[in-house]
Amino acid sequence: MTRRRRGTTAGKRSASGIRFIQQLLSKYRGVLVFESTVVKARVYTDETGVFYEIPVLLTPNGSLGSLVDYFVAHWDIRSPQWMIKVVQAVRLFLEYLDAHSDGVDGQDTFQNFRQRLLTGSIDHTAGSDPSGLWWRPRGPKASNRIICNLTDFFSWWCSKHPTRPNPTALWRNSSYDYLVAQAAYEYRRNQAFLGHTWSSFQETSRKPGMPLSTKWHRTPAVEKENPPAFPEDRVMDLLFKGFKVAGKYNYRDMLITLLMNGAGFRVSEPFHLYLWDVTEDPKCPGSALILIHHPAWGAAPNDSRWNDATGVRRKGNRAEYLAEMYGLTPRDWALGTEGAGWKGGMHETQFGGYYKQAYWFIPEFAHLFWDIWHKYIEQVRQIDPASRAHPYAFMNVGRAPKGGIYKMGKFEVSHTAALERIGLVSSKRLGTSIHGHRHAYAQRLRRAGIPKEMIRRFMHHTDLASQEVYTQADQEECREYLAAAISRLNAMGDSSRTKFAVIDSESVGVMQGQAWNR
Template sequence: MFATKVTAKVVQDNSGVTTEIPVILTDQGVLGPVTDYVLSLHLNGTSLSTITNHIQSIRLLIEFMDANEGMFHDPEELFAGFVRRLYSGTIGEDGLDPSGLYWIPASTGTINRHIGNLTNFTNWLSDKGLAKPLNTLRTATRHEERIQYAAWFRRNQNDFLGHIKDTSVNTTVKRARSIKGRTPLAKTNDDAIAFPTGKFEDFYMKGLGGAKDPRVALRDKLIVLLMHAAGLRRSEALLLWVTDVFEDPSDPDRAIVRIYNEIEGKAPEGWKSRKGIKTRKAYLQEKYSRIPRQEMQNTQHLGWKSKTLDDKDGYLEAYFFPQEFARVFMSLWRQYLVFRASVECHHPYAFVSFDSRYLGNPYTYNSFNQNYAAGLRRIGLEPNKSVGLDPHGHRHNYGRRLTDAGVDPLIRKKCLHHASLESQVPYTMPSSAKVSEALSQATQQLHLQSDKSTNQRSFDWKELAQHGFEDLDPDGYFTGKNPRLGKGKS
């Protein structure tokens, strides 16, 4: 048995259009209900990452059902076992796993996500009338029958993965309309790890600037400027079109940069299709026979996370801070366009590959990550998200700079293209470094106050060590009234 995710082009009608989506392929073929579900998610604009997460959850349930065929007499036991093995993994203390699954324990957050995904999927099956009751689990021989039965059971019992009697699970689940996994540890959003400000100049000038190919250096500098100086996400910066950088009317040496949503954004230069459609999606299709990168399934895929736009034309504007960066960007942009114009490209994207194997192709997420890491290594650093040495750390640096400069929260919200003020919490809370610094200063202040006090007796470590350490230092080497090694000899 196998169940794997593959990318398929689905034909839904007699037009020449296919829909490229991930599906589940098993030894019994493509799972039709799952494909239909993914198509519905795709139609509703669900992101590729979310669809992929749903696929993974469904695949895990199918694999567990198949690996435990005949082991469970009722769905309560099956679903309880499924959740239990997500928590514990399936590998025994001897390192063996007779089921062949070889799952390692998943985090609480991951398990809750799987439960939520499966709840959504089985609800959808039930709503569409695709859920089928079966007499027992043992009669379900095909994967499709099993997942249809799971949907039927949830709808009729009104509790997917519910009614779990097992004591090992009862203590870790909460019952509502559907099972909820263990309560995850509370995680604070108090520290947006920013790229270290003190290392940026070296990274920018020597790291990125140290690339052998000047075209590569210019391209990557421009992308990092959009992230570090304007707070754009990596995927947003890579979506820039050559038509979307303008001279500021008040200062031609400053750039105005706009990142358009490729589905709803307005096409450039007043373009409209033969039927009067003005969207970028129509523009890409009619002029380049391309689909938006947001809808692609291959390495050229780029996500779109922002839920807010700066204009009805469907774009995000890059707000450079400090504003001098807008001049730096325009200077580099003018140089870069010379290189970009010398490469044949059948697409509108500004940033392209200069690798001879892919010359002129749109620059990909993975390629940028590799070049970014190479830039760090040129100055003796290794990529490390936990200390901000990561592309997203530049956006955090931008947010921190806005906060430290006292920029109004509403302006920060606009600059970061946040949907709500709450999204700024990671940038407004003190970082771990600032907490340590504040405590150090407070400690020094405490010492100063102690020194000024004439009545308070000084803390005497020698006196403290005379008693109470017999169990730790029975031979009296360091403690007691006369420690044997307590005094150094000159």
């Protein structure tokens, strides 16, 4: 069936966006480089009412159709966050092509683009940039990510068009679709060569045995280090002092923080929790049993309102439930502020569906969560059910729209403010960002001697290697190992110490004093 795209509210905004860009371009022609914008749009591909919500790159000539096709083809296997990164990479590439009158000129175009990502486009000696790009150096890691995203895009285009088509057939009223067709064709022609210089940053011209220069091509090798975890001695301060405003506790954000620090969930995962997903653990009364179900394929809740035409209770997955009961899609499908990611990992099925169970460590956190949960539910019950047009556990309880879906961005702001109330700042390097909580959970497990296989299960990883980023020794622990080694060395007998240089604090101090007093 021929692909069909219908206009929506987003489509109308897109049209006005195109007109605005065209006005800018005509006003500042010769000054601006490749004016474009990225909008969220709904794409319809058949006669049903189903649509795909994707980012669309708008140019003065319209949307980039080839990129729309690429996102639709990968919609069910890649995340919205991935789409955003790809559209940014394609936007940069088109911006580069637009700044050069030669367009796509074989392999030189790809090599020059790669190098300008690394070096930037500015002549700092003269303070000028004839291209008008004014790019700053991005470094190897960021550049490699951009190149990889473009490589995948061009490879997909080549697989879709195994022989070179007539470029005008791909034009679709957009000269930039024509540029993409040219670039993908040149990529295919030069793929054997570009496979070394474009994607993997290898130099084919170097002699055998000659090491690869690290000046631009490779990110410097680094030790596997665990980003600092949230400080253990400040967790309770954060909960009971940081989330207390004007004498009132923010129970909702206390619960989310407990799910991250006490059960190791990623910050996005609690935002998929339903009210039905929190129950009392039958094996441990007074403790919370929490199952965070897969946003789409997890089992729908046992909702007495969800019945078929004969009045029989419906059973299905959460994508069905959200659509039929609330007209919503799973939050990991959304691009807007109400979206929340779902990284995947290992799920469990014992209680039905696909879910991730909270494994509390320490167990006291389960009791604390259950206690705070009851206080939070009292606030929820004060909200008109008509205002709660969603099943999610975490909602707006104090600010408008009351009862609305609580957004992850709002929590991040609240978490930062809570840190400031206890004298901390949000910093990934200090372990005080929202990501520090999952690291704190993993470090707690490791230091308690929990086997790696159990850590894998508790953190819902698919393989053992995934936990390494969370369980590496930090700087303080490295110093503790060295201090312990010194103690063991000093405790050795004289016969054992003859194998080592006899160096201790006393001898170092004596020699240091003699040297400085000369």
